[in-house]
Amino acid sequence: MSTILNLRHSVLPGFRLSFGITLFWLALIVLLPFAALVYSTVGMGWDGFLAAVGSERVMASIRLSFATAGLSALINLVFGFLVAWVLVRYPFPGKRLVDALVDLPFALPTAVAGIALTTLYAPNGWIGQFLAPLGIKVAFTPLGIIVALTFIGLPFVVRTVQPVLEDLEKELEEAATCLGASRWDIFRRVIFPATLPSLITGGTMAFARATGEYGSVIFIAGNIPLVSEIAPLIIVSKLDQFDQQGATAVALVMLGISFVFLLLINLIQWWAARRHGAGR
């Protein structure tokens, strides 16, 4: 540490000041709330913790939260990439409008999104009425949760992949064509690997966002215990019953699992960057 802080001859001035502010800010905004979370949970003891977290209903909700978040992130990877691809590669009328549309899930209050989606997918909704005769129920099932999480996660993938696709040198594709590669080969072996790191980043962000999503999900999920009840809802309902410690215990478990996932994804990123030549 002392060697890092003693960069006296660094070309960029202000390292200590900016580093100090960064640490302070991260501590204040990120670490302090987490510390409070841990502190509050520690106070309840091991038995209390297990009692709060170990119930079947809580475990089911955590499983559901991570499974739906994961699936929606995967869906967003595929379609987010496609949207980014179309926006970057093809000129078409109304392109700016479509581009702006992508950000809508960012801007829309999540509750509004939830209500809108429920209206669409309820058995008597615009889309739901056609799916119901086929035996497909979207609203008030885990499928509905995935729909809502896919909606709120889309911009993360599009907005991380888009600039990378834009910066992709045309020459790379031309070089590959000159070497006799087909369109599919070029996509599979040149374009896709180049965008992979950004896809991982975008997917991670969509996943992380989806695990904590509350507003849009509670309307469409139906919140049936053991079936379509997500972990954030459990936390809120525990808070409603003034069981603050129980709520923080569940939150802590979610935090731990999220942290492990993010760490794993970061390791993959790091490995990919190293493989691709000193992170260049």
Add this chain to the structure above:
Amino acid sequence: MSIEIRNIRKQFGQFTALDNVSLDIAAGELLALLGPSGCGKTTLLRIIAGLEKPDAGQVLFGGADATHTHVAERQVGFVFQHYALFRHMTVFDNVAFGLSVKPRRERPSAEEIRERVMKLLKMVQLDWLADAYPGQLSGGQRQRIALARSLAVEPKVLLLDEPFGALDAKVRKDLRRWLRELHNDMHITSVFVTHDQEEALEVSDRVVVMDHGHIEQVGRPDDIYEHPATPFVTQFLGDVNLFHGRVDAGQLTIGSYEQALGQHQDADGDAAVAYVRPHDLDLTLQADGALAQGRVEHIHAVGPVVRVELQQADGQTIEAAVSKERFRALGIVPGDTVYVTPRKLAVFLKDAAGQQDYVI
């Protein structure tokens, strides 16, 4: 394989990149397309490669029309100025790319690919970097890998777009010589684009000088240098001094200087511009028969030649390059008045030269 370019036209919006260009490239020759930026040389190269479609005209490969042949089937090797290496692949995989994307029945075995790639890497003297990633290489190394990659598919034509443009002077010089040697060994028809006249003159068998979408002159490097066909070529190939005068029935007059020319016999007092290269100007202390006179402004005496800058009475600068011995014999210092006589002039009549003087 020989390449014929017939009446190629290419327009980008209002800008005419190529205006009815025709050119024959002999099999096995190393040809340079030389010109300032925006002259159309890169567009012509890309049309040969098939990366750009001409608006009109034909490209023939070995006598067969290839105008509508897709790039992937033209069997051209293309080397880009900024290398265009695949960053996520090792050097080995980069070079092997062209072989590994071949359809299954044409694709060599993994063993054969390995052998061929290693042979190419040895040829570019970088076999020890097979497992490195492009990000870990220097510019010169990257360009050599790019070249090896394009040669892996055994192209019939090698096209290089400013291949040394992004490299520093020393590496440039080495790679130039190396490309020349490589071409001597492989004898693959090669076309390279450059804006560096020294590079074009040094490396190529023939040079094509281009400007504003058309070809100004085609010829061997020494030929082009000694006998430039147009004022543009004269100016583009190196430093020149300009002298304005008149030509009457083959007789050049610049001020009090007169000289009989072997050309422009039918000129009738036409305004003319004479171009003299600095090393074709001699300095003397005698006023008799001098082309011009000037005051010595600056003496640059580093290297085998001494470059002397003179200022004429009208403020125009003249640059002369004389040998060290000649300079010592003259014994001039800044402030002296000296006279210049030309050993060799290139004279163009004003209407041929156009109204403008090129500034490069």
